Amino acid sequence: MSNVKTAKCPGCQQSYRIPESKEGKTATCKKCGRKFKIQFDSDSTENNNKEPKPDAKGQPKKMVTKPKEPPAPEAPPETQTTPEVSESAQASDTSEQADTKESPESDSFDSITDASTTDIPGSSENTEETDTGEAPAPKPPDPKEKKTLLDYDKSYRPLDPDTLMESLDIIVSEDKLEAHLVVKKPLDRDTTYKDIHYFLVEKNIKFGVVEESKIKNFLKKKLLQNRPWLIAEGKKPVEPTDGEVNYLFDIDPFKRPVQEENDSTDRIDFKDRGEMPYAKVGDLVAERKPGLPGVQGMDVHGETIKTRKAKQATLRTGEGVELSYDKRLANAKINGMPVLQVERNQEKVVVVPEYFIKGDVNMKTGNVKFQGPVVVKGTVENGFKVNCASLSAKEVMKAVIDTEGDIVVGGGMIGATVNSKGKVEAKFIKGATIEAMGNIVAPGGIIDSKVKTSGEIIVEKGKILNSQIYAYRGVNTRDIGSVTAPESTLTVGVDPAMLKQAKIYETEIDEKKKALEKFKEENKVPDDVAEKFEQVIAKIEPLQDSVQKTEAIRPSLAQKLEAAKKKGDKKALQKTIKTVKEIEVKFQAAKETLALLIQEKETLEKGLGELPEMEAEIADLEKKLNEVNEHINNDRQHAPVKVTGTVYRGTIIKGVHAEDEIKDDEKKVVIQEIYKVDEEEKVESIISMEPLKEKEKEK
Secondary structure, three states: OOOEEEEEOOOOOOEEEEEHHHOOOEEEOOOOOOEEEOOOOOOOOOHHHOOOOEOOOOOEOOOOOOOOOOOOOOOOOOOOOOOEEOHHHHHHOHHHHHHHHOOOOOHHHHOOOOOOOOOOOOOHHHOOOOOOOOOOOOOOOOOOOOOOEOOOOOOOOOOOHHHHHHHEEEEEOOOOOEEEEEEOOOOOOOOOHHHHHHHHHHOOOOEOEOOHHHHHHHHHOHHHHHOOEEEEEOEOOEOOEOOEEEEOOOOOOOOOOEEOOOOOOOOEEOOOOOOOOOEOOOOEEEEEEOOEOOEOEEOOOOOEEOOOOOOOOOOOEOOOEEEOOOOOEEEEOOOEEEEEEEEOOEEEEEEEOOEEEOOOEOOOOOOEEOOOEEEEEEEEOOOOEEEEOEEEEEEEOOOEEEEOOOEEEOOEEEOOEEEEOOOEEOOEEEOOEEEEOOOEEOOOEEEOOEEEEOOOEEEEEEEEEOOEEEEOOOEEEEEEOOOOOOOOEEEEOOOHHHHHHHHHHHHHHHHHHHHHHHHHHHHOOOHHHHHHHHHHHHHHHHHHHHHHHHHHHHHHHHHHHHHHHHHOOHHHHHHHHHHHHHHHHHHHHHHHHHHHHHHHHHHHHHHHOOHHHHHHHHHHHHHHHHHHHHHHHHOOOOOOEEEEEEEOOOOEEEOOOOEEEOOOOEEEEEEEEEEEEOOOOOEEEEEEEEEOOHHHHHO
16 A cells, blocks of 8 residues: 655645655646646655565564544535546556555545646646746636545444344446435434445445535434435546537538518518628638547446547548648638538538539529629529629620629620629620620620720620610720611710719719708708808808918018027017017917807807708718819710711710711711810810721721
């Protein structure tokens, strides 16, 4: 049997009685949570645990000791602290633990069973102290009682063991985690908790026995003896947590339709499937969480309840994904759509540069919303929406398309509503409404459409029929109109984006003016107050400008005065002083007047309420609108309409400042707005028509 010595936690000085064989191992203080290396005092060996010295024949002498009561606990059972020693330390001293468990003096060592530390000297897990040497914050005490093996005095025997065994019985649950004590016959008054311990040992109940105070209370209260009483409770094992791979994107983008927010009718848009996942370079797309081992349990017989091993997951990656060195993190190497692929029953994450749709955009795919490029091998069908960076499709029907980049359609674009910040290309365009920042190319023609672009419209082999065309950089087409088709209107040299912005400003101004009139009617703002406020504003601006200018020249006046003093010319000095005083008097008077005007303005603002702010917003919008209109009017963009075939009569050509209707059919012409200076040196704008030159035909 190992000698037992006393060791102290260096953090909180809590004392523990630990077998001598554990010296040098690592334990965790149950009071403050600090890990420390077990070291004993030189004189701390327990006398009653000393091994007997061998006699002359080399045989150990027998040592006779009196039965000893188990030592009183140093703290209540709920907060009693015992250190935890590493599993490796326990494994190396299994035989010593067995001896110690049978000793009544090994209370502290019996509880050193739940290992959670390592006994590798110098390892990072041996200590939780920081580099500065500060101990970690104390851990809160475990609210549950620490379950230990039964501390039984082997030298004790009941006065009448047979009667005790006949009076009691034990019921163990099927899972062996609970043991209930049953009193079959009334117990003798002299029955002690040691008698109960003796009975439990005889019945092989060794672990999780309730503390002494509860057993004594059970013996005192006869009512508790009328039914089975829980006397021992094992420790349930904690199952391991299996490893898993978390994909940080929607692995099922084709989910159920999304209900519209704030919709009282509970209406569901069956076309709306949400946004497709998108990853940028460096984004984390997946991570592997390692499995955590379980914690073994122990039944009431002291037998270990083992747990299974945790299953570990594997993170697999493919193209467009970079796996970290520890194979726990997967990051995107390219911009694109993260996809979970399954090959041979194995999952792997990849990032593809574009969202590829093998068939049509229909109810199967729903509306498409993706931050990257979209490639549709089929048709974007009627009633669906596509919002993406760029689009490539076989054809587009009556759909709504919104892109940040180019749109390329192999077939026709029929009835579509398109908004693109890039170029738009299609075989032909019919019944569509298109707004684009780049060129619009439709070799087969533009029919019954409204097309706007900040670039050029190119219709190489087809016609422009019954359409409204806005092309900032001009039009290049074969024919415009026909003998039977209604007339088309072509506006060139005017940026549709600027016209759209002007329209937005005009709409906002109209709405705010209506709100202003409504505010005046509801608040009954007196006309004289509003007029007075405008007069005060008109006075403040020039006066404020004057005060700022005077403030700027005051240092130079002071320097001029100092220079006059140094010269010693009295007349010049007196003149300078007079000038400075006059300016200073005017400056102070202007400051006082300005302060009074500002105060009056604030008073009027309170009376007017939101009126000044609303008027200021309208004035700001009108200023922006004027800037846009001025830009449109002053723009001299060269925007010709080149017709390699025929432009039919009735076609209307508009420029920035002029427009004209084609009176007769014309062939192979260039039509554009030109600017001439008349005799009075005034700029005159006219629509000019000239024959198309051979070089221009080639272009």
